[in-house]
Amino acid sequence: MKKIPLNVTILFFSVSLLFSASPPKPWSVRIGDSFMSLHPDTVKYYNEEKSKKWNYEQGLMLEALYQLWTVTKDDRYLQYIKKNLDYYIQPNGSIATYTLKDFNIDNVSPGKITLRAFELFKDTKYKRGADTLRKQLSLQPRTSEGGFWHKKIYPNQMWLDGLYMGEPFYALYSKTTNDTAAFDDIARQFLLIASHSYDPKTGLYYHGWDESKKQQWADPKTGCSPNFWGRSIGWYAMALVDVLDDFPKQHPQRTKLESIFATLMESILKQRDEKSKVWYQVVDKQREKGNYLEASASSMFTYAMAKGVNKGLLKNSFATAAKESFEGIIKTFVTTDAGHYIYLNNVCSVAGLGGKPYRDGSFDYYVGEPQRTNDFKGYGPFLLAAIEVEKLQHH
Numbered sequence: 001m002k003k004i005p006l007n008v009t010i011l012f013f014s015v016s017l018l019f020s021a022s023p024p025k026p027w028s029v030r031i032g033d034s035f036m037s038l039h040p041d042t043v044k045y046y047n048e049e050k051s052k053k054w055n056y057e058q059g060l061m062l063e064a065l066y067q068l069w070t071v072t073k074d075d076r077y078l079q080y081i082k083k084n085l086d087y088y089i090q091p092n093g094s095i096a097t098y099t100l101k102d103f104n105i106d107n108v109s110p111g112k113i114t115l116r117a118f119e120l121f122k123d124t125k126y127k128r129g130a131d132t133l134r135k136q137l138s139l140q141p142r143t144s145e146g147g148f149w150h151k152k153i154y155p156n157q158m159w160l161d162g163l164y165m166g167e168p169f170y171a172l173y174s175k176t177t178n179d180t181a182a183f184d185d186i187a188r189q190f191l192l193i194a195s196h197s198y199d200p201k202t203g204l205y206y207h208g209w210d211e212s213k214k215q216q217w218a219d220p221k222t223g224c225s226p227n228f229w230g231r232s233i234g235w236y237a238m239a240l241v242d243v244l245d246d247f248p249k250q251h252p253q254r255t256k257l258e259s260i261f262a263t264l265m266e267s268i269l270k271q272r273d274e275k276s277k278v279w280y281q282v283v284d285k286q287r288e289k290g291n292y293l294e295a296s297a298s299s300m301f302t303y304a305m306a307k308g309v310n311k312g313l314l315k316n317s318f319a320t321a322a323k324e325s326f327e328g329i330i331k332t333f334v335t336t337d338a339g340h341y342i343y344l345n346n347v348c349s350v351a352g353l354g355g356k357p358y359r360d361g362s363f364d365y366y367v368g369e370p371q372r373t374n375d376f377k378g379y380g381p382f383l384l385a386a387i388e389v390e391k392l393q394h395h
Helices: 027-038 056-072 075-086 111-121 124-139 160-176 182-196 230-246 254-270 295-310 317-333 363-368 376-392
Strands: 157-159 208-210 334-336 342-344
Touching: 027 056, 027 075, 027 342, 027 376, 056 075, 056 111, 056 376, 075 111, 111 124, 111 160, 124 160, 157 160, 157 182, 160 182, 160 230, 182 230, 182 254, 230 254, 230 295, 230 376, 254 295, 254 317, 295 317, 295 376, 317 334, 317 376, 342 376
Parallel strands: none
Antiparallel strands: 157 208, 334 342
């Protein structure tokens, strides 16, 4: 691999170079290059201050660009990753704007690309940064059965989102450090969600579970939130398929995780809109007034299906479904402008449970949250889906 200069600068790309008509570039490259052109300095929203802090959306986008590098070996993507991480990872390994004692599992997610940076650039500051995030997991508050709380401010609660935020990094770190015992804990997180949030009638998972059953959104008998929010299930699907990259082949719980993943993909495919081949914001209420086709969940499910086939975790019939859904994403959500930049529309900007103002997990709540074009929570999975669907051509 070509050595990356430490003082590298990310330049604005010429649109004529980015999108040359001959030969046509694959969607993955077009998406990745479009993103770096629209965000040449860093992964942030220009009108949102909180995006300028260490956060999971940055980790998601940088992981997607890393995966693009693995197939293209184009070092521009590594340069962009390094520049972004270096805004936060200080020479001593401390992470600017990060506070461990918040016990926010969202903030663990960028640890995965931080650990990859150590492997790529051999700078120990990245390893120290990853060590700090691993320390957070060691101290993270847990339910009585050992499930990570989503955040300190959300006591006794596990959310589907949190499985993606914590476990892929936890698995890669454990594999890298040969901490084989940690995989028991990683499996536990998935099995707890499967035991508490799974709905046997639909095969789907509720967004959140409150062990204490005290939250207004929690069912008094089950502790579950009341709806099947697409992106939360998408986070869980991506968490499963990504964790299995690093989960030991001979671990006694691996077969269970593979089964949970395959069953979930079967169930989610049944909820796909027949005409568009993509999914709704609240996945099982397609005909309910106010529901809409949503881009981030659709991208996450497409990525998980395509990668599942590529990794031998799903039947080959899912390859056709993944290709159909990627085409559906392009037709339903994607627009371009005169400069051929790629825009992903109909992305739910944010959704959660509890907090202030209080989020009750109702259908009206989920469909009423704002949408944002090129929201990173959609654009990252969109890029990941493109990479895996393109791999299907060689499967």
